[in-house]
Amino acid sequence: MTTCTEHQGQVPATVPAYSRPQRVTQARVLRSEWTKLRTQPSTAWALASAAAAIIGFGVAYSLLREARPPHGAAAAGAFDPAAISLAGVQLAQIAAGVLGVLLITSEYASGLIRATFAAVPRRLPVLWGKAALLAAATAAVSLPAAVAAFLAGQSILGRQHLAVSLSHPGVARAVLGSALYLAVAALLGLGLGALLRNAAGAISALFGLLFAVQIAAGFLPGNWSGEVGKFLPATAGQAVTTVHPDPAVSLAPWTGFGVFCLYAAAVLGLAAMRMRRGDA
Amino acid sequence: MIEINAVTKRYGATTAVSDLTFTVRPGVVTGFLGPNGAGKTTTMRMILGLDEPDSGSVTVGGRPPRARAAPLAELGGMLDPRAVHPARSGYHHLLALAQTSGIGRSRVDEVIDAVGLRPVAGRPAGRFSLGMGQRLGIAAALLGDPAAVVLDEPVNGLDVGGIRWIRGLLAGLAARGKTVLVSSHLMSEIAQTATRLIVIGRGQLIADTSVAEFIAAAEPAASRVRVRSSDQDALAGLLRAPGVTVEAADGGALTVSGVPAGQVGAAAAAAGITVLELATEQASLEDAFVDLTQDAVEFRATPQPPAGAMPEEKQ
Numbered sequence: 001m002t003t004c005t006e007h008q009g010q011v012p013a014t015v016p017a018y019s020r021p022q023r024v025t026q027a028r029v030l031r032s033e034w035t036k037l038r039t040q041p042s043t044a045w046a047l048a049s050a051a052a053a054i055i056g057f058g059v060a061y062s063l064l065r066e067a068r069p070p071h072g073a074a075a076a077g078a079f080d081p082a083a084i085s086l087a088g089v090q091l092a093q094i095a096a097g098v099l100g101v102l103l104i105t106s107e108y109a110s111g112l113i114r115a116t117f118a119a120v121p122r123r124l125p126v127l128w129g130k131a132a133l134l135a136a137a138t139a140a141v142s143l144p145a146a147v148a149a150f151l152a153g154q155s156i157l158g159r160q161h162l163a164v165s166l167s168h169p170g171v172a173r174a175v176l177g178s179a180l181y182l183a184v185a186a187l188l189g190l191g192l193g194a195l196l197r198n199a200a201g202a203i204s205a206l207f208g209l210l211f212a213v214q215i216a217a218g219f220l221p222g223n224w225s226g227e228v229g230k231f232l233p234a235t236a237g238q239a240v241t242t243v244h245p246d247p248a249v250s251l252a253p254w255t256g257f258g259v260f261c262l263y264a265a266a267v268l269g270l271a272a273m274r275m276r277r278g279d280a
Numbered sequence: 281m282i283e284i285n286a287v288t289k290r291y292g293a294t295t296a297v298s299d300l301t302f303t304v305r306p307g308v309v310t311g312f313l314g315p316n317g318a319g320k321t322t323t324m325r326m327i328l329g330l331d332e333p334d335s336g337s338v339t340v341g342g343r344p345p346r347a348r349a350a351p352l353a354e355l356g357g358m359l360d361p362r363a364v365h366p367a368r369s370g371y372h373h374l375l376a377l378a379q380t381s382g383i384g385r386s387r388v389d390e391v392i393d394a395v396g397l398r399p400v401a402g403r404p405a406g407r408f409s410l411g412m413g414q415r416l417g418i419a420a421a422l423l424g425d426p427a428a429v430v431l432d433e434p435v436n437g438l439d440v441g442g443i444r445w446i447r448g449l450l451a452g453l454a455a456r457g458k459t460v461l462v463s464s465h466l467m468s469e470i471a472q473t474a475t476r477l478i479v480i481g482r483g484q485l486i487a488d489t490s491v492a493e494f495i496a497a498a499e500p501a502a503s504r505v506r507v508r509s510s511d512q513d514a515l516a517g518l519l520r521a522p523g524v525t526v527e528a529a530d531g532g533a534l535t536v537s538g539v540p541a542g543q544v545g546a547a548a549a550a551a552g553i554t555v556l557e558l559a560t561e562q563a564s565l566e567d568a569f570v571d572l573t574q575d576a577v578e579f580r581a582t583p584q585p586p587a588g589a590m591p592e593e594k595q
Contacts, residue, residue, distance in 0.1 A: 014452045015394040018425035022350040022381040032379035039372040040365060111363030112373075115420055118328045118357050119380045121346040280330040 026125045033129035037137065040106070046099035047137065050092040050182065051145040057088030058149030062156040069160045081164045082171050082243045085153020086146060089178045089241055093185040093234075096138050097206045100189025103130055105199040117280045124272055127194060131268065134190055135183040143179035150175050170243040173253060177240030180257065184237060184264050185210065191267030194275055209263070210234045223248075230256070233263045281306055282327055282428055282459055287336035289322055289483075296322040297483040299336070304461045304478070306427070309454045311474030311491065312463040313569065319483035320463040321359065324432050327461070328357045340428055352381045352424025359432045361413030366406020370397055370416050373405050378423050387423065395419045396445075410437030418449070428459035435469060447473050467569035471495065479569070504537045505544050508557035518547045533557065 037043050062085050070079045104127075107113040120126050150171075154163040166172050188209065192202040210233060217229040226249040229235050239245045239256025251259060282304040289297040297319040304310045314320050325331040326338045329345030338345060340355050348354045364373050374388045392401045395415040400408065405416060414437055421429055429450075435443045450473060454460050461478075464470050470477065470491065477494050479487040487494065509515050512534055516526045524538035536544055541560045548555045 014449065015422045015425070016390055017456070018383070018387055018390075018423075020383070020387075022353045022383060022424055024349075024351060024380055025382070028382050029380050032376045035372055035376040035379060036365070036368070039368045039376075041367050106365060110365055111360050112365055114325075114328070114330050114359055115363055115377060116380075117330055118355070119351055119377050121329045121348050121351050279325075279332065 024120055024122070024125065026128065029120055029125040029129040030132065032119075033126065033133055037103070037130075037133050040103075042102050042106070043099065043137070046095050046102070047141045050095040050099075050138070051141050053091035053095060054086075054088040054142065054145040054178070055149045055152065057091050058085045058153050059156065061085070061087040062153035066156050066160050066162070069162060079162065080243060081154060081157045081162050082150065082168075082174050083241075084157065085150045086174065086178050086241060088149055089146070089181065089238075092142065092145075092182055093210060094207075096142070096182045096186040097189035097210065098203060099138070100134055100186040100191075101193035101199055101202040101206060103134055103190055104193040105197060105202055108197040109199065114280055123275050123280075127190075127268070127272055127275055131187055131190055134186050138186040139179045139183040142182040143176065146175050146178040164243075168243075170253075174241050174243050177253065177257065181237045181241050181260070184257075184260055187264040188233070188267060191264060191271045194271035195267060231259060233260055236260045236263075281339075281341060282430070282461060283337075283339045284323065284327070285337045285339075287323070287326060287333045287338060289319075289326060289331065289333050295483055297326075297333075300480065300483065300485055301336075302478050302485060302488050304428075304459050305476070306459040307454055307457050308475040309450045309460045309462060309473060310476040310478060311470035312461050312478050312480075313467060313470050314463075314465065314480040314486075315570075316465050317482075318465075318480045320465075320480065321432055322483070323480070324357065324359060324430050324461075324463065327430050328355065328359070330359075350381060350424070352377070352383065353426055354424075355428045355430065356421035356424060356426035357430040357432075358414075358417035358421045358434060361410065361417040361437075364405035364408075364413070364416065367404050369402050370405045370408065370412075370419075371401040373416065374419055374423065377420055381424055383423055391419045391423055394422070411439060411442050414438055414442070418446070426458070428461075429453060430461045432463050433465070434462060435464070435473075443469075467566050504535050504561045505539065505541045506533050506535055506557065506559045506561050507541075507544050507548075507555065508533045509548055510554040510556065514551060515544075515548055515553050518551055519544065535561070 065084050070076045107116060116126055117123050150166070154165070157163045164171055166175070189202065189206050192205045193199070196202045196205060213232050214229065214234055217225055217232055220228055229249060230251050235249070236251055236256040237260030239250045240253040242250065242253070245251070245253060245256070250256060284300055284302050287297055287300045288295070300319070300323065312320055312323070322331065326333050327340060327345060329348070340348065345355065371388065371392065374391065375385065378384070378388050392398055395418055397412065397415050397419060400412055405413070408416060414434060418431065418434060421431060435446050438446065450460050450462060454475075462470070462473060474491055477487065477489050477491045478485070506529060507515065508531070512532065516534055519526050519536055519539060524536065527535045529535040541558055545555055545558055
């Protein structure tokens with residue numbers, strides 16, 4: 001190994017002057033964050049796991065339902081082939097959310113955030129830059145994965161004549177919505193990570209928001225469960241991933257997605273307030 | 281120019297910096313000295329705009345640190361060389377910081393060469409040695425060729441060659457008219473690096489002076505004579521005089537100050553006392569610094585109002 005001792009003899013004790021104009025802009029911070037995103041290994045594995053979960057779980061569940069097709073008219077009516085092939089989104093949201101959390105908590109854990117904020121004293125461009133790239137990267141990986149899962153799933157279910165086509169009303173929206181849902185789940189993770197500055201805490205909070213509150217709402221009596229449940233983050237968000245959401249337990253597709261976006265925006269807003277004001 | 285004006289900073293119940301005022305001027309290297317926990321890093325965090333003072337103000341080039349328009353051209357800082365993403369290469373670490381201000385790849389390469397990181401720049405920064413980490417931190421601080429540079433313990437973990445290199449680098453920056461503030465908890469280190477000296481203890485200013493003055497003031501009190509003889513009590517009686525102190529030291533020796541060693545030996549010889557050991561002890565700068573900080577801390581600890589008398593901390 002070459003140590004500093006061995007080569008310091010050739011190192012001049014000066015750093016050349018640099019007089020080019022410098023200014024911080026949102027676009028430049030975006031480039032900087034892109035450099036960080038693509039050179040952080042957790043990005044690649046989290047996005048790869050998300051894609052693997054979408055396709056792998058979608059294919060596996062489609063094979064299962066092909067082997068056990070619905071019996072009787074009622075079961076056939078409730079059968080949702082698109083949802084079956086997109087079932088992996090449930091699993092992929094964990095990878096997307098954790099990616100969002102780690103994108104910011106890794107900077108707090110290492111102390112890198114201080115170098116970042118010394119370079120970007122206004123701080124918030126860093127959060128917006130991370131958010132924009134995270135949402136774009138998650139959607140860019142999830143959309144082809146969702147299309148692949150849908151096509152693979154329908155070709156499996158088609159062997160039992162249970163498939164739907166992408167041109168069927170609401171189907172393309174559900175496939176696109178799956179990618180959008182995952183992008184916003186990642187933003188929710190980023191917001192929680194920036195707010196709590198700690199990976200373990202933020203991941204726990206993310207699981208709480210995406211899973212635990214839904215389970216808790218299930219204990220509410222009768223139709224309360226459905227009425228309250230509609231507005232909970234994951235239920236609201238997943239309306240857009242469903243071809244025919246049941247109005248008793250789900251909001252309309254884009255309304256639900258809007259509610260989910262509001263949750264993410266609220267958490268990011270709180271995170272921005274804490275980031276801008278407090279000590280780094 | 282960095283100006284710290286009546287700054288107080290608390291973390292919970294702990295007062296890290298209390299009513300601190302000093303100015304760091306361009307063109308010289310200013311040493312920032314204090315024992316561990318004295319508030320050096322807290323002060324540097326406030327200079328870098330990372331922490332907000334509870335009261336008082338910090339300005340860099342006349343402006344609050346967070347109002348910098350060209351941050352990396354106005355101020356460069358290194359707080360913790362371990363503050364990198366462990367899996368990201370040194371090169372990409374620097375590139376990401378440079379890109380925030382539109383600084384290009386050629387400048388990143390130039391700085392990597394200047395600090396001698398070329399052979400390791402492509403490796404994950406988490407696997408850097410402490411010395412390489414320091415160089416990476418210094419490279420980050422110098423990316424924008426800033427008018428002011430703030431480095432927290434930059435020679436920590438460096439070998440002798442590395443320390444010499446940093447001294448040359450800092451002197452070169454000062455010669456180019458830059459404001460340079462370098463912290464250390466070791467006086468000997470600062471004495472060879474800095475021209476000006478800010479000393480703090482328990483978050484309070486103890487000295488704002490030049491290194492030369494500090495050394496000159498420290499020296500007269502610093503030389504003492506250590507003596508062991510066949511009759512310590514008699515010798516002590518002979519030496520005691522106004523302006524001379526005689527104290528028992530370890531190993532049955534006496535420590536005498538105010539009299540040169542030759543005079544101690546002559547007094548013993550005249551009285552027929554056998555001298556077993558006679559030596560002049562040059563108290564180090566380190567001792568002078570420790571004495572100074574301890575005295576100041578003890579002296580200042582009582583008359584200061586308690587932390588509770590200050591305005592409430594904002595969260």
